[in-house]
Amino acid sequence: MTNEEFRAAGHTLIDWLADYRNRLAELPVMAVTAPGDIKAKLPAAPPIGPEPFGDIVRDLDGIIVPGLSLWQHPSFFGYFPSNGLLASVLGDFVSTGLGVLGLSWQSSPALTEVEEVTTDWLRQMVGLSAAWSGVIQDTASTCTLVALICARERASNYSLARGGLEGEQQPLIVYTSSHSHSSVEKAALLAGFGRGNLRLIPHDAEYGIEPAALEAAIERDLAAGLKPCAIVATTGTTTSTALDPIGKLAAIAAAHRIWLHVDAAMAGSAMILPECRWMWQGIEGADSIVMNPHKWLGIAFDCSVYYVRDAEHLVRVMSTNPSYLRSPADAQVKNLRDWGLPLGRRFRALKLWFAIREQGVAALQKRLRRDLANAQWFAGQVRAAENWRVLAPVPLQTVCVRHQPPKLEGEALDKHTLNWVDRINRSGHAYLTPAILDGRWMVRVSIGAIATERAHVEDLWKLMRQEAEWDR
Amino acid sequence: MTNEEFRAAGHTLIDWLADYRNRLAELPVMAVTAPGDIKAKLPAAPPIGPEPFGDIVRDLDGIIVPGLSLWQHPSFFGYFPSNGLLASVLGDFVSTGLGVLGLSWQSSPALTEVEEVTTDWLRQMVGLSAAWSGVIQDTASTCTLVALICARERASNYSLARGGLEGEQQPLIVYTSSHSHSSVEKAALLAGFGRGNLRLIPHDAEYGIEPAALEAAIERDLAAGLKPCAIVATTGTTTSTALDPIGKLAAIAAAHRIWLHVDAAMAGSAMILPECRWMWQGIEGADSIVMNPHKWLGIAFDCSVYYVRDAEHLVRVMSTNPSYLRSPADAQVKNLRDWGLPLGRRFRALKLWFAIREQGVAALQKRLRRDLANAQWFAGQVRAAENWRVLAPVPLQTVCVRHQPPKLEGEALDKHTLNWVDRINRSGHAYLTPAILDGRWMVRVSIGAIATERAHVEDLWKLMRQEAEWDR
Numbered sequence: 001m002t003n004e005e006f007r008a009a010g011h012t013l014i015d016w017l018a019d020y021r022n023r024l025a026e027l028p029v030m031a032v033t034a035p036g037d038i039k040a041k042l043p044a045a046p047p048i049g050p051e052p053f054g055d056i057v058r059d060l061d062g063i064i065v066p067g068l069s070l071w072q073h074p075s076f077f078g079y080f081p082s083n084g085l086l087a088s089v090l091g092d093f094v095s096t097g098l099g100v101l102g103l104s105w106q107s108s109p110a111l112t113e114v115e116e117v118t119t120d121w122l123r124q125m126v127g128l129s130a131a132w133s134g135v136i137q138d139t140a141s142t143c144t145l146v147a148l149i150c151a152r153e154r155a156s157n158y159s160l161a162r163g164g165l166e167g168e169q170q171p172l173i174v175y176t177s178s179h180s181h182s183s184v185e186k187a188a189l190l191a192g193f194g195r196g197n198l199r200l201i202p203h204d205a206e207y208g209i210e211p212a213a214l215e216a217a218i219e220r221d222l223a224a225g226l227k228p229c230a231i232v233a234t235t236g237t238t239t240s241t242a243l244d245p246i247g248k249l250a251a252i253a254a255a256h257r258i259w260l261h262v263d264a265a266m267a268g269s270a271m272i273l274p275e276c277r278w279m280w281q282g283i284e285g286a287d288s289i290v291m292n293p294h295k296w297l298g299i300a301f302d303c304s305v306y307y308v309r310d311a312e313h314l315v316r317v318m319s320t321n322p323s324y325l326r327s328p329a330d331a332q333v334k335n336l337r338d339w340g341l342p343l344g345r346r347f348r349a350l351k352l353w354f355a356i357r358e359q360g361v362a363a364l365q366k367r368l369r370r371d372l373a374n375a376q377w378f379a380g381q382v383r384a385a386e387n388w389r390v391l392a393p394v395p396l397q398t399v400c401v402r403h404q405p406p407k408l409e410g411e412a413l414d415k416h417t418l419n420w421v422d423r424i425n426r427s428g429h430a431y432l433t434p435a436i437l438d439g440r441w442m443v444r445v446s447i448g449a450i451a452t453e454r455a456h457v458e459d460l461w462k463l464m465r466q467e468a469e470w471d472r
Numbered sequence: 473m474t475n476e477e478f479r480a481a482g483h484t485l486i487d488w489l490a491d492y493r494n495r496l497a498e499l500p501v502m503a504v505t506a507p508g509d510i511k512a513k514l515p516a517a518p519p520i521g522p523e524p525f526g527d528i529v530r531d532l533d534g535i536i537v538p539g540l541s542l543w544q545h546p547s548f549f550g551y552f553p554s555n556g557l558l559a560s561v562l563g564d565f566v567s568t569g570l571g572v573l574g575l576s577w578q579s580s581p582a583l584t585e586v587e588e589v590t591t592d593w594l595r596q597m598v599g600l601s602a603a604w605s606g607v608i609q610d611t612a613s614t615c616t617l618v619a620l621i622c623a624r625e626r627a628s629n630y631s632l633a634r635g636g637l638e639g640e641q642q643p644l645i646v647y648t649s650s651h652s653h654s655s656v657e658k659a660a661l662l663a664g665f666g667r668g669n670l671r672l673i674p675h676d677a678e679y680g681i682e683p684a685a686l687e688a689a690i691e692r693d694l695a696a697g698l699k700p701c702a703i704v705a706t707t708g709t710t711t712s713t714a715l716d717p718i719g720k721l722a723a724i725a726a727a728h729r730i731w732l733h734v735d736a737a738m739a740g741s742a743m744i745l746p747e748c749r750w751m752w753q754g755i756e757g758a759d760s761i762v763m764n765p766h767k768w769l770g771i772a773f774d775c776s777v778y779y780v781r782d783a784e785h786l787v788r789v790m791s792t793n794p795s796y797l798r799s800p801a802d803a804q805v806k807n808l809r810d811w812g813l814p815l816g817r818r819f820r821a822l823k824l825w826f827a828i829r830e831q832g833v834a835a836l837q838k839r840l841r842r843d844l845a846n847a848q849w850f851a852g853q854v855r856a857a858e859n860w861r862v863l864a865p866v867p868l869q870t871v872c873v874r875h876q877p878p879k880l881e882g883e884a885l886d887k888h889t890l891n892w893v894d895r896i897n898r899s900g901h902a903y904l905t906p907a908i909l910d911g912r913w914m915v916r917v918s919i920g921a922i923a924t925e926r927a928h929v930e931d932l933w934k935l936m937r938q939e940a941e942w943d944r
Contacts, residue, residue, distance in 0.1 A: 067582030084571030099556030110539030164666020192664030194636020
């Protein structure tokens with residue numbers, strides 16, 4: 001493909017994408033594809049000769065789009081908002097089109113410096129002090145893995161330089177809530193702690209971690225000769241956006257010199273609203289934080305920002321310095337390969353830079369406030385309706401609900417819940433993801449796609465009542 | 473930004489990118505920016521109100537492009553080719569524009585199934601048997617970390633489900649060549665093995681690992697009561713594209729039931745040429761392989777493919793199954809979150825799919841053969857020139873050279889080498905990365921940017937002679 005063919009095909013695809021966004025609301029939100037359907041439509045072997053570009057575009061319409069669940073749809077209430085603001089989409093286009101890599105500062109200086117500046121803008125936007133330094137990673141799963149490895153190395157006084165975790169005499173222990181995200185357990189296991197050294201601490205009635213229970217667990221472990229290493233707290237859990245009491249956990253962490261990592265993947269975006277910052281009160285006492293601007297804030301995936309207070313420690317754990325990566329500038333610059341797992345890095349800061357500039361902080365705040373108000377309105381409707389319950393506090397944009405008709409309980413209630421959600425999802429009119437809370441299925445209504453206005457939430461509520469109550 | 477504003481701005485950026493590619497050859501290859509220059513041009517705080525989109529585009533020209541080292545430039549001979557074929561760039565645009573996520577198969581079925589099909593196409597293209605399953609990850613660093621964690625869990629019979637690595641009585645040992653990539657040591661340290669349990673095995677005269685030395689190291693460790701766990705071999709090392717003898721290593725691995733991971737990040741692309749497959753002869757005896765289509769093959773970064781023979785083991789190590797990620801389809805589909813570290817996944821297969829279809833296998837092969845021939849031509853010129861040496865075999869597209877005038881040795885020779893490379897890089901006419909081989913600086917000439925034709929290599933050779941010989 002020549003540059004001029006790229007120009008022509010690029011214009012075609014820009015129009016295709018703009019048209020796609022225009023017709024998004026009319027498409028079914030959840031793909032109803034059966035397993036293997038798409039595979040069956042694709043050739044089993046690669047083409048030897050070139051195919052016309054038009055054939056590829058044709059297949060986008062014929063094969064790809066019908067096989068997608070549409071995260072940008074105004075009636076997408078599943079999982080979490082993973083928003084692609086159009087300005088950030090354009091920033092990502094430029095990143096891919098430039099095709100430069102940040103192996104080191106020298107390998108494309110602007111890539112590193114724009115990342116330093118934009119992550120610092122974001123730091124200011126969420127009200128963190130200047131003690132924090134940020135770096136863009138792919139996902140919160142990776143950031144939490146990095147955090148637990150850093151905690152492991154601090155607690156073991158850099159065992160990686162000696163016999164590793166396998167050389168440690170005193171097992172290191174990780175603490176988290178039973179409501180923390182699955183990636184926390186995964187990170188602890190991958191970092192080598194083992195499930196036997198992971199403590200799932202009970203939660204209170206609002207699904208936040210119980211500090212007294214944490215304190216007791218730490219005392220038990222100390223008495224048993226084990227070494228408390230890390231606490232992973234959450235601001236905005238996945239199931240119900242519950243809030244762990246960061247200030248209290250920070251005090252416990254400080255008393256025992258335990259690493260405190262805060263998973264604010266979802267709720268971090270809300271911290272651009274000063275009225276939400278009580279939710280992570282005490283955050284300055286943490287050692288590391290992950291927040292995902294690629295969620296609610298609206299930066300095209302992937303853009304997960306990892307903040308640390310002790311950047312020197314992070315670099316000491318992650319750094320490599322082979323001769324083929326050295327440059328004369330090394331002493332004066334940040335080499336972000338030493339701030340995370342991968343060596344190769346895209347110019348991910350561009351999408352953050354484009355979006356913050358095109359939107360401005362005030363417009364981002366306004367949109368998030370719209371979503372918070374929609375969630376409160378929706379929760380109010382549910383609470384007022386007969387046989388419907390809101391099951392958890394609603395500090396953010398996720399509302400946990402159940403339709404609970406009289407005398408329906410246990411597995412029959414689960415079946416009812418999963419049935420009406422499945423009918424809604426299959427209808428294509430809205431997409432919801434069920435989850436288990438206190439041992440029973442319920443439905444998470446996650447509000448906050450960029451296109452979602454009050455009218456879409458109203459339509460959803462009508463649809464839910466219709467499908468759930470009809471089933472009776 | 474509305475959909476129609478996106479359309480207009482998108483067309484502007486497509487033209488900007490096409491124009492950028494057209495003028496790329498006239499721009500300096502390496503950025504001559506001083507540390508902090510770009511930061512100083514950007515506001516220290518984010519804008520409160522929106523900025524006109526035109527201002528952002530203006531800053532691309534004024535601030536960003538002058539701060540880039542240009543990996544797509546025809547005179548880029550640094551690091552490795554990280555090529556962005558224009559068709560793959562367009563595939564990535566579609567991925568970002570669609571804005572869908574693959575948390576699970578259900579969360580966008582086409583994302584998973586196109587990935588299954590395209591990684592299988594690539595498997596066929598490089599001549600691997602149908603016993604291998606592939607998945608796209610971000611980088612080889614991550615794939616090698618995944619491989620070493622999988623090796624650790626196989627050798628420890630899933631210690632992660634118990635006390636982790638810290639509960640193991642018998643330390644696990646990792647073996648690799650002293651010429652393996654820095655990411656191998658990094659992965660071993662992050663996975664918890666510790667530097668004390670990493671064996672750097674000596675290499676032979678051609679910089680491939682010495683099987684007898686490996687065998688001896690394993691015997692020593694067994695005699696000391698340690699447990700050999702993993703061998704990381706390389707097909708195409710970073711410094712000199714050296715080839716470890718995969719078949720011999722596979723036999724050693726099989727005899728001791730050690731995990732064999734093959735890092736073919738660079739040379740994997742070459743395996744689409746049947747005449748190159750001798751380079752990893754015996755590959756079917758490996759347990760895992762990483763190859764980076766985002767390098768020489770030309771897929772836009774990031775696209776690193778991880779192949780495994782025992783996918784069930786990978787999933788057992790990596791899987792999580794919280795309620796909020798379950799769907800009715802789970803029993804019949806692949807959930808690729810269980811094939812790597814991150815939960816969230818972009819639609820990365822689109823860029824691979826676009827590029828293979830638009831190019832066809834034959835055109836990809838033709839381009840790589842062009843680069844191999846250019847490397848041989850260049851090596852021939854160097855060998856024939858007075859006071860110039862080719863320092864390592866040239867099986868692929870990287871040529872290790874040194875200008876070695878009579879009586880110049882030791883640190884004076886190093887200084888000479890670094891000086892003439894620095895002059896070339898600062899001239900903006902070509903970009904080369906020096907590296908250390910056998911304790912002395914030399915220059916890696918890495919040929920294979922998409923735009924690099926014979927004439928560019930000829931120009932480089934002239935420039936090198938001029939700068940190096942002038943210094944005398």
